[in-house]
Amino acid sequence: MSDDLLHEALRSSLDHCVKCTICETACPVSNVTPLFPGPKYAGPQAERYRALGQPSEDSSVDYCSGCGLCTMSCPQGVKIAELNAHARYAVKQRKGVPVRDRIITRPTALGRLGTPVAPLANASLRARPVRVLAEHLLGVHREAPMPKFAGRRFRSWAHAHRSPAAGSRVIYFHGCGTEFYEPDVGEKVVAVLEHNGHRVEIPDQDCCGLPLQSSGLFDDARKYVLRLARALAPHARDGTLIVGNATSCTLMLKREAREILGLEDDPDLALVSRQTFDICELLLQQHDRGALALDFQPVQEIVAYHAPCQQQGHWIGKPALELLALVPGLEVREMDARCCGIAGTYGLKREKYKIAMDVGADLFAQVEASGARLVVCDSETCRWQIEHATQRPSVHPIELLHRAYRL
């Protein structure tokens, strides 16, 4: 679909806006800063003043973090976050994209650079003078949470790993976070899937392009996501499901790339989009069929669960809660704060770090009050932000299931 047609399709939804303000109540950003006037203003209202091909003078939409809670809350089906993503793209087209945004939005490039020199890279990213310099030169906030390079790649493990020949096939899309920073999470995902009767195939794969898209670099994002679709689709043509633990990246494949980047017509992406499942979504449905292994051993712990915005954007509720409820002894406190603030790379940016921390303040206070020493969350960047802000370790729900299975 052309940009114009796509934009028109999104715009047609704005006529359903009845100005009820429900999106305003959902927006985590406008609730803490006047720099973003809120989804109703920046979205359906301002959109009426934006003409295709004409410059837009209002740049406030750059402060939208793209969390998507407005779209999810809208009772009228207005594509608020998607309209805002387009408006952000237009702003970037006009004002240019900072060098920083071209760098921090390429996790594979960064991962390839950092992995071989992980100890040095990790030390540097935690060294005050380096961070101060990076803030001045690049605009990456000195306090912003940085993940640690694992020093090895998940792919190396995956190449050596042989899944049992029996079992139903499933394609594993692991994402960049697992590849470079948390290969152990990927190993646990594979172990839990295999324990539940799956034969796990792990095709070669690259970034989904989400960070580029959320920074308004649409052309580059399209290249990445289509490359990924080409890599995954051949393995899934027979109906095999694709499963991922990186919840924002699976959402990119399921919906955002199609809706925001206008790739509705790409057959590979359409196939991948239909057949991609969030790991907890897949396991809950398996449980619903009575096919989930229930040999959970007790885990005597109180944990806080935060469903990240991008997980909620799957529109599947919170399947992790139902899975974790199966683990004996485990007490799960559901947090009901909106957002941790990080929104991928949003909270790394110098001018947005403080906003991101303010957005997350409700969640951090709830975690503090919950009595939990461990925070469970489906998205890696959110986990890093939560660890940074609460000084508590944060894990993917699968890591807890893995523990309970004693794999």
Added chain:
Amino acid sequence: MSASLHYDVVVLGVGVAGLTAATRLAEGGARVCVLAKGVGSTHLAPGTVDVLGYAPERVTKPAAALPDFVAMHPDHPYALVGADAIAPALQWFAARVERGPQPAYGYRGDLQRNHLLPTALGAIRPSALVPKTMAGGELSAATPACVVGIRVLRDFHASLCAGNLRRAGIPCRAIEVDVDVGRVEANALGLARRFDDASFRAAFAARLALLLRPGERVGLPAVLGLRDPHGAWLDLQHRLGRPVFEIPTLPPSVGGIRVYDALRAALRAAGGRLVLGAEVVGVGREGEHIRAVRAHTSGHDTIYEASWVVLATGGLHSGAIELRSDWSAHETILGLPLHGVPTAGQPRFGGDYFGPQPISRIGVAVDASLLARETDNVFVAGAALPGAEPWREGSGEGIALASGYFVAQAVLEREGAIAAA
């Protein structure tokens, strides 16, 4: 590609009716999943529970007025659930709010007497059950009121409110206060977040105290916090040394958001599931039995199979019922037959905007147990029910609560009967 999940009951809609039905069902042991396209009408409603305000004259004693009212309106939801079914639903609701996430925040009132509270426009709202933070606005009391506008809050005009109240013979005046919230304008929710902060309240009270006259009670827009509104309200009364009451605002309505938060917490505590963003786009139907609904979720649809379905999707205003220019009307989600649709040639609209409007009585056709016609497992609650004109009657929340509670009971009884058999 679609995937499926099974529940005892799928509830469609996340307004007061849907949340009440779902929570009551989950408390009764049913496995419940609420599906909603978006957040419901709670955020637009004042947060009071209006049961019967006008019939058609203003009602002072709902309990006394209800028997005549249901006798005269045999297809009204109250007639179907029975006037006696309202009070238990109200008590249930009040108890859930008291257990809710906002400490000590609660409601006051019953069906014996309507509170008469001011609206933001200075009209009089007769309401049976009201937040304690609003109860002090009782207009039958003689104490003069000072309605306080907060200049940064758009859509609340103290002089308009007080002027209309004075015209109705109620002693009151209006003042405006400036507060610094770091932006040129704020909505009620933005202000409520500021009122959660004790130091902000202290500064506000200090400024306001200078403008008050002895013996006045203080009416503020309903912005006294979301985290601990009861505490914020007590704190302001203490600082000002006089009664303070909240007046519901235009949306986003803080009082309504508190209702959502309380019912959402009660649903969570009872183990019910909520899926937001899941628009129902298809139905699995075998004769009169709705076996499943298909929800549009990201990437692929999800099939939710259930023994029972509760339809609490609202009426014409929410888009759950659609009226076309060719006089045809449709329930848009399950395609259920409607009741009360004006036939060709009959009036759909009344000439008086605030007078009777035939279209507003359109709803899903149900039997006396609120079971939808032509189905054997779909119950209907809230504004989707026919026969009511909630804004004229002042009955919206009462209908939502009473019917939501009623259909939950109906499902639980049938489940129990099945289990016993």
